[in-house]
Amino acid sequence: MTNPQRRPLIAGNWKMNLCLKGSVALVRALADGLSKPFEGPEILVVPPFTALSVVSEALKGSPIQLGGQNLHWEEKGAFTGEISPEHLKDAGCTHVLIGHSERRQYFGETDATVNKRLKAALKAGLVPVVCIGETLAERESQKTYRVLETQTTGALQGLQAADLKTLVIAYEPVWAIGTGKNATPEQAQEVHLFIRKLLAHLSSETIAREVRIIYGGSVKPDNIELLAAQEDIDGALVGGASLSAESFIKIVNGVKKG
Numbered sequence: 001m002t003n004p005q006r007r008p009l010i011a012g013n014w015k016m017n018l019c020l021k022g023s024v025a026l027v028r029a030l031a032d033g034l035s036k037p038f039e040g041p042e043i044l045v046v047p048p049f050t051a052l053s054v055v056s057e058a059l060k061g062s063p064i065q066l067g068g069q070n071l072h073w074e075e076k077g078a079f080t081g082e083i084s085p086e087h088l089k090d091a092g093c094t095h096v097l098i099g100h101s102e103r104r105q106y107f108g109e110t111d112a113t114v115n116k117r118l119k120a121a122l123k124a125g126l127v128p129v130v131c132i133g134e135t136l137a138e139r140e141s142q143k144t145y146r147v148l149e150t151q152t153t154g155a156l157q158g159l160q161a162a163d164l165k166t167l168v169i170a171y172e173p174v175w176a177i178g179t180g181k182n183a184t185p186e187q188a189q190e191v192h193l194f195i196r197k198l199l200a201h202l203s204s205e206t207i208a209r210e211v212r213i214i215y216g217g218s219v220k221p222d223n224i225e226l227l228a229a230q231e232d233i234d235g236a237l238v239g240g241a242s243l244s245a246e247s248f249i250k251i252v253n254g255v256k257k258g
């Protein structure tokens, strides 16, 4: 990335993995393994809800930030099984993932519910990481850009340009998640540029230049460098490779510019 206004972000999405002991061991190993003083990208870990408070405690004094994997749009009430923005903040979160493709695919997440969650996150002062991405069938039928445009427009519906300053977009081609097949740096750059232009159209050039667009889908220590070197790729959302301190630190250290 070349715009110094955008500090790269490396986020580790642990998904439905690790219990308390393993979560604490992982973040301790991460914190110990970072160079000191740490001057690289912004780092975020996104554990399961049940581990948030212990991880938050274990991260005290480290530069690593904490995020939730989802949130509900209501502040509180009779919503069994849901987690509110306040719950996340109370547990130490500063960030939240919204609209991950697994939520869209398995749990009925739609652009409309992504929009509600995004508004709730912004209202609560949480940094939203909104995930978008096309499936293999959509890519093969040349629908990639149409799908991304619909997802982005739907997510940002009714938001003012100023609301978008803290937004992070994660472009995650669904066909690249957990498959070992990642988009080439050029393929990803092309899509990131398209998203940035779309953001300029939906808000303003200034905002579009500030919003970080990170890439996700089989990011590993051996492909991060080339991905992160692309002009419009501002970091990565990492799944599988974030579950090992060794590989996650290599990914963090693979982001050279900031």
Ligand code: PGA
Binding pocket: 013, 172, 176, 177, 178, 179, 180, 216, 217, 218, 219, 237, 238, 239, 240, 241
């Ligand atoms: P992956 O997952 O790195 O295991 O492909 C990325 C994600 O789903 O966020």
